[in-house]
Amino acid sequence: MQKTKWIWKNGEWIEWENATTHILTHALHYGTGVFEGVRAYETDKGPAIFRANEHYARLKDSAKIYEMAYDYSSEQLIEITRQLIERNELASCYIRPIVYRGYGEMGLNPLKSPVDVAIAAWSWGTYLGEEGLEKGIRCKMSSWARLDSRILPLMAKATANYANSALAKMEAISCGYDEAILLNVNGLVAEGPGENIFVVKNGVIYTPLFSDGALAGITADAVMRLARDLGHEVVQRNMIRDELFLADELFFTGTAAEVTPIREIDGRVIGQGKRGPVTARIQTLFFDVVKGKNSQYKEWLTHTR
Ligand code: PPE
Numbered sequence: 001m002q003k004t005k006w007i008w009k010n011g012e013w014i015e016w017e018n019a020t021t022h023i024l025t026h027a028l029h030y031g032t033g034v035f036e037g038v039r040a041y042e043t044d045k046g047p048a049i050f051r052a053n054e055h056y057a058r059l060k061d062s063a064k065i066y067e068m069a070y071d072y073s074s075e076q077l078i079e080i081t082r083q084l085i086e087r088n089e090l091a092s093c094y095i096r097p098i099v100y101r102g103y104g105e106m107g108l109n110p111l112k113s114p115v116d117v118a119i120a121a122w123s124w125g126t127y128l129g130e131e132g133l134e135k136g137i138r139c140k141m142s143s144w145a146r147l148d149s150r151i152l153p154l155m156a157k158a159t160a161n162y163a164n165s166a167l168a169k170m171e172a173i174s175c176g177y178d179e180a181i182l183l184n185v186n187g188l189v190a191e192g193p194g195e196n197i198f199v200v201k202n203g204v205i206y207t208p209l210f211s212d213g214a215l216a217g218i219t220a221d222a223v224m225r226l227a228r229d230l231g232h233e234v235v236q237r238n239m240i241r242d243e244l245f246l247a248d249e250l251f252f253t254g255t256a257a258e259v260t261p262i263r264e265i266d267g268r269v270i271g272q273g274k275r276g277p278v279t280a281r282i283q284t285l286f287f288d289v290v291k292g293k294n295s296q297y298k299e300w301l302t303h304t305r
Contacts, residue, residue, distance in 0.1 A: 001122060001124075002122050002123045002124075003016050003122065004016060004088040004090065004120075004121060004122050004123075005087065005088055006084065006087045006088055007019040007084075007118060007119070007120045008080050008083075008084055008118060008119045008120075009116065009117070009118040009119075010116055010117060010118070013087070019118070019120070021102070021103070022102075022103040024103055024106055025100070025101075025102055025103050025113075026100070026101035026102060026103070026104060026105075026106075026110055026113040027100035027101050027102070027159060029106070030101075030108060030110065030160075031158065031159050031160030031163065032066065032068075032100060032101040032110045032113075032159075032160070033098055033099065033100030033101065033158065033159035033160075034059065034062035034063050034065075034066055034068065034098070034099050034100070034156055034157055034158050034159070035059070035062075035096060035097060035098040035099070035100075035157060035158075035159060036055045036056070036058060036059045036062075036095075036096070036097045036098075036157060037055075037094065037095070037096060037194075037254075037255040037256055038050065038051075038052065038055045038081070038094070038095040038096075038097070038255060039092070039093070039094055039095065039124075039255050039256075039258075039290070040085055040090070040091075040092060040093050040095060040121075040304065041092045041290045041291050041292070042091040042092045042291065043291055043292030043293075043301070043303070044292065045292060045303055045305075046091075046303055046304055046305045047085050047090065047091050047092065047093070047303070047304045047305075048290075048292055048301035048302060048303045048304070049078070049081060049082070049085070049095070049301070049302040049304065050255075050290050050300060050301065051218050051222065051300050052078045052081065052302040053074060053078070053302075054218045054221070055097075055218060055255075056074035056077050056078060056097070057074060058157060058216070058218065059074075059077075059097055059099065059157075060074060061155065061156070062099075062155075062156040062157045062158060063099050063115075065153050065155065065156040065158075066110075066156060066158060067110075067111070068099055068100075068101065068110075068115045069115070070099055070115050070117050072117060077097060077117075077119070078302060080119060081095055081097070081119060081121070081304075082302070082304040082305075084119055084120075084121050085121055085304045086304055086305065088121055088122075090121055090122075090123060091123075092123065093121045093122060093123050093124065094121065094122060094123070094124035094255075094256065095119065095120075095121045096119065096120045096121070097117070097118070097119045098117075098118050098119075098120075098159075099115060099116070099117050100115070100116055100159070101113040101114070101115065101116075102114045102115070102116035124256070126258070127194075127254070127256040127257045127258070127260070128178055128179060128252075128257055128260045129178070132178060132260055132261075133258070133259075133260055133261075133283070134275060135261070135263065135274055135275060136260075136261035136262055136263030136264070136270075136273075136274055136275050137178035137179055137252075137260055137261070137262055137263065137264075138176075138177050138178050138179075138262075138263065138264040138265075139172065139177055139178065139179050139180065139181050139192075139262050139264065139265045139266075140171065140172040140175050140177040140179075140180055140181070140265070140266055141180075141181055141183070141241065141265060141266055142168040142171060142172065142180040142181060142182045142183075142193075143171060144164060144167050144168045144171065144180075144182060145182065145183060145184060145185045146164065146182040146183065146184045146185075146190035146191065146213040147161055147164050147213065148184060148185045148213070149211075149213070154210070154213055154215065155210065155215075155216060157215065162193075162194075164182075164193075165193035165194055166193070168180035168182055168193045169193045169194075172193075179192055179193070179195070179252070179262075180192060180193050181197060181244065181262075181265065182213075183241060184212055184213040186212075187240070187241075188208065188212045188213075188238050188239060188240060189208050189212070189239040189240065189241060189243070189244060190208060190212055190213035190214055191208065191213065191214045191215060192252050192254070192257070194254055194256060194257065195217075195252035195253060195254040195256075195257045195260070196208075196214055196215065196217040196219070196220035196252065196253045196254060197214075197244075197250065197251075197252055197262075198220075198223070198250065198251050198252075198253065199239065199243055199244065199247040199249075199250055200247060200248050200249035200250070200251075200271075200276060200278045200279065201243070201246070201247055201248050202248065203232060203233075203278070204232065204233045204234075204235060205224075205227050205232050205233070205234045205235070205278070206234075206235050206236075206237060206239060206243070207220060207224070207234070207235075207236055207239075208236070208237075208238070208239050209236050209237060209238065212238060212239075217253060217254060218255065219253040219254050219255055219257075219258070219259075219286075220253045220254075222286070222289070222297075222300065223253050223259065223282060223286065224236075225297075226282055226285050226286060226289070226297075227278075227282055229285075229296075230281060230282065230285065232278070244265055244270070245265065245268055245270070247270055247271060248271045248276060248278075249261065249270070249271050249275075249276030249277075249278055249279045250262040250265075250270050250271070251279045251282075251283075258283075258286065258287075259279065259282055259283040259286050261274070261275040261276065261279045261283075263275070
């Protein structure tokens, strides 16, 4: 991981090495944290944060679900993020805001621990490899089911949810795959451990419903708009695993994963076994948009200077 100089926490600028936390931090023991993943990209007008408003709105929603109200407005956190990027002299980077129950009382009741707010940023290259972005990745259907909203609320991007993701990721890697795909407890397609999934079939684009366990991804939302603008019909509906096997093209979306083609699942070739033409067009448009090369979507960008 590429270190930067500054991390912001509870109103203060702290040096990277000093951004530590107490062993008895509530969230460390009980998963009582919510976070965001945001990217900024280099444009010819300097760095621009992609969909900052939407990310900080989702952070607020996640915190609301966990009753962790915090005092900062989204506008304030966006301003802090701009400063963070500038202070760290970053161009394109990944931004990680986190709100969590800090050091207070041990025991399950989180309400006795303070709500801490921090934002870090660093340079983070492609999530699933440069080659993955071009050639597609190989996935494993996970033996782990995606969490169910009767167990943990999935509309909250909570640290607790990622224990499930981490198990699925480890399994996929130890079986020699790049990434996992999870079904929900009802056997319907949910998502990747850190990505939304899309099927392309006969020019139509399909993606699972939030109610089936897909995070309301901000990249997915952007990609749905881009795909519609490119003339595709986009449908959010229940999906079974068979539809993944029979897809013309499959791809993942996410802040970290961007738009990553999937070329294989469990040894089965998907489509032509490489990045398909629809995925390629969406990917190209996506990268043009985030890099400020397409003014049609400029409301999605917050420039840092
Ligand atoms: N589903 C999950 C479970 C998920 O974690 C992410 C983001 C998405 C879908 C896509 O959402 P969005 O980023 O709004 O398009 N995962 C974040 C964390 C990844 C990590 O390894 O850490 C991310 O991409 O930032």
